[in-house]
Amino acid sequence: QVQVVESGGGLVQAGDSLRLSCTASGSGSEIGAMGWYRQAPGKERELVAAVTWGGHQIVSERTLQDRFTIDRDYGAHLITLQMNRLRPDDSAVYYCAVRKDEMAVTNPTLYTYWGRGTQVTVSS
DSSP, X not given: OEEEEEEOOEEXXXXXXXXXXXXXXXXXXXXXXXXXXXXXXXXXXXXXXXXXXXXXXXXXXXXXXXXEEEEEETTTTEEEEEEOSOOGGGOEEEEEXXXXXXXXXXXXXXXXXXXXXXXXXXXX
């Protein structure tokens, strides 16, 4: 079993920055790729970014590119999401996800372990 805990959300103004953190603990053999998803009210959960065990990243073109950066500390089973120049449409609950396989994928159903989420609200 793996426990996943996110932190770092909050209420900010448009243009501000936030840094989210996620720690996975428990059975290390179950921790492969890790990623961030987000879900706004009335919308489907969507990939923000994910990173493989080897460091290869998947970043959503719709959301991020030069605004968001995902990093991973392998020794600590920790990933972070640095979010810059936030916009009101970035408001959502941000979830951390973990899968056993080393490959990062976009399909959320392929991630086994999820955190409870952290709320990010960006005011205009």
